[in-house]
Amino acid sequence: MIIDFNELPVNVAANFKGGEKEYRSRRFEDERNKIMLGELEPGASIGYHSHDENSETIYLLTGKGTVLYDDSEETLLPGQAHYCPRGHSHSLINNGDTTLVFLAVVPEHKA
Numbered sequence: 789m790i791i792d793f794n795e796l797p798v799n800v801a802a803n804f805k806g807g808e809k810e811y812r813s814r815r816f817e818d819e820r821n822k823i824m825l826g827e828l829e830p831g832a833s834i835g836y837h838s839h840d841e842n843s844e845t846i847y848l849l850t851g852k853g854t855v856l857y858d859d860s861e862e863t864l865l866p867g868q869a870h871y872c873p874r875g876h877s878h879s880l881i882n883n884g885d886t887t888l889v890f891l892a893v894v895p896e897h898k899a
Contacts, residue, residue, distance in 0.1 A: 791816045793825040806835030807879070813892075822894040828853070828882040836879040839872050844894045846870045846880060851888030854881040 796814040804811035809832035813824045828834070828851075836856055846855075847869045855862045855870045856879040864870050864880070872878040874897055882888040 791823060796825075804834050805837040805879075807833035807881075809833070820896055822892075822896075824892045824894075826890050826892055828880065828888040830882055830885050830887070832888075833881040834879055836877060838877040839874055839894075841874070842894050842897050843874045844872045844878070844892060846872075847891045847893075849889040849891065851882060851886050851890075852884040853888045853890075854883050855879065856881070 793814040793816075796816065799813050799815060801811045801813070802809075809829060811826060811828060811832065811834055813826040816823045846864070848864050848866050850866055852866075853864045855864050857870070857872065858876055858878075862870065870878070870880075880888075880890075
């Protein structure tokens, strides 16, 4: 199955999960997964949130970001992935000077 993100509409979420500025994404979703191509402009962020029912993997394509993960802070560079397992919390911050572009996958877990 091919997912062509160029064919999907752009969703704009202001202050997503309590973050700063806008989170822009093109999103594919079915009953098992959410797959998003996301963008954060400089100074934008996704707010700190918990993954109580699922996990999330973020693969950075361009830019440089900071991930707040539980009680730690990590730098995320292109070609690196951040994994937030079920039961943990995280945030993604673009504190660089270029647009941060990433692929995020959120599988739905069964109890």
